[in-house]
Amino acid sequence: xxxxxxxxxxxxxxxxxxCVLAPNPGPMTLDGTNTWVLGDPGAAQAxxxxxxxxxxxxxxxxxxxxxxxxxxxxxxxxxxxxxDHAGGARRFAELAxxxxxxxxxxxxxxxxxxxxxxxxxxGGLEIxxxxxxxxxxxxxxxxxxxxxxxxxxxxxxxxxxxxxxxxDGALGPYLGSLRRLRSLAGQVPVxxxxxxxxxVLDHPLAVLDYYLAHRAERLEQVRTAVAAGxxxxxEVVERVYADVDEVLWPAAELSVRAQLDYLADxx
Ligand SMILES: [Zn+2]
Numbered sequence: 001x002x003x004x005x006x007x008x009x010x011x012x013x014x015x016x017x018x019c020v021l022a023p024n025p026g027p028m029t030l031d032g033t034n035t036w037v038l039g040d041p042g043a044a045q046a047x048x049x050x051x052x053x054x055x056x057x058x059x060x061x062x063x064x065x066x067x068x069x070x071x072x073x074x075x076x077x078x079x080x081x082x083x084d085h086a087g088g089a090r091r092f093a094e095l096a097x098x099x100x101x102x103x104x105x106x107x108x109x110x111x112x113x114x115x116x117x118x119x120x121x122x123g124g125l126e127i128x129x130x131x132x133x134x135x136x137x138x139x140x141x142x143x144x145x146x147x148x149x150x151x152x153x154x155x156x157x158x159x160x161x162x163x164x165x166x167x168d169g170a171l172g173p174y175l176g177s178l179r180r181l182r183s184l185a186g187q188v189p190v191x192x193x194x195x196x197x198x199x200v201l202d203h204p205l206a207v208l209d210y211y212l213a214h215r216a217e218r219l220e221q222v223r224t225a226v227a228a229g230x231x232x233x234x235e236v237v238e239r240v241y242a243d244v245d246e247v248l249w250p251a252a253e254l255s256v257r258a259q260l261d262y263l264a265d266x267x
Contacts, residue, residue, distance in 0.1 A: 039123025079153025134174020158198020
């Protein structure tokens with residue numbers, strides 16, 4: 001589905017986005033967190049999406065990338081509050097002298113939050129904000145119409161699928177968010193997805209269809225496991241996620257709890 005190499009090191013994606021990869025690889029973060037620097041080439045300002053973890057070297061590297069483009073940071077935006085995306089936001093704001101905008105007021109620095117339908121005009125771009133709850137309640141995606149690109153945070157990853165981080169995350173809203181992204185991708189059109197982890201995705205419709213199909217398949221497996229006598233979330237994980245590395249089972253258990261919660265609402 002994705003012709004790019006599976007090893008991802010960051011770098012440019014189109015003319016108006018460049019990824020600075022944070023040095024925090026792991027089973028949940030894949031190659032590390034993608035910090036995105038956005039702006040028209042030659043613009044005096046840039047927008048930084050997800051400064052990343054609280055890692056001084058990484059944060060300074062992001063600022064170097066912005067300044068090497070002859071720009072200053074107008075604002076940092078957060079896709080959501082998880083520490084691998086937002087942990088360095090406060091320090092980055094100090095270094096760059098910029099505000100931080102986020103859906104969750106706990107992460108906001110400065111006067112402005114971030115809501116569905118907001119347009120962030122900076123760096124020659126008009127970035128459109130989409131509320132996409134599910135991975136977490138505060139998850140956002142950002143559409144760059146000029147580039148036909150959507151920054152997806154952890155709602156869609158560059159490889160594999162994401163965790164519905166129950167109880168903050170929830171499956172019903174997550175499915176709604178995937179459907180919303182899919183319908184958007186069919187209209188704008190969207191040519192690529194810039195995820196919060198892993199490589200750029202060049203076939204948005206195919207990826208979103210895969211995500212929706214994967215969710216439907218897992219849900220059916222959970223239903224079957226429960227019907228066959230699985231009593232606890234852990235027992236469901238052992239049956240349904242047998243194909244997944246055990247280090248991911250605690251995360252899978254969160255997704256299972258989200259699925260059980262969703263099925264309970266359905267009854
Ligand atoms: Zn996350």
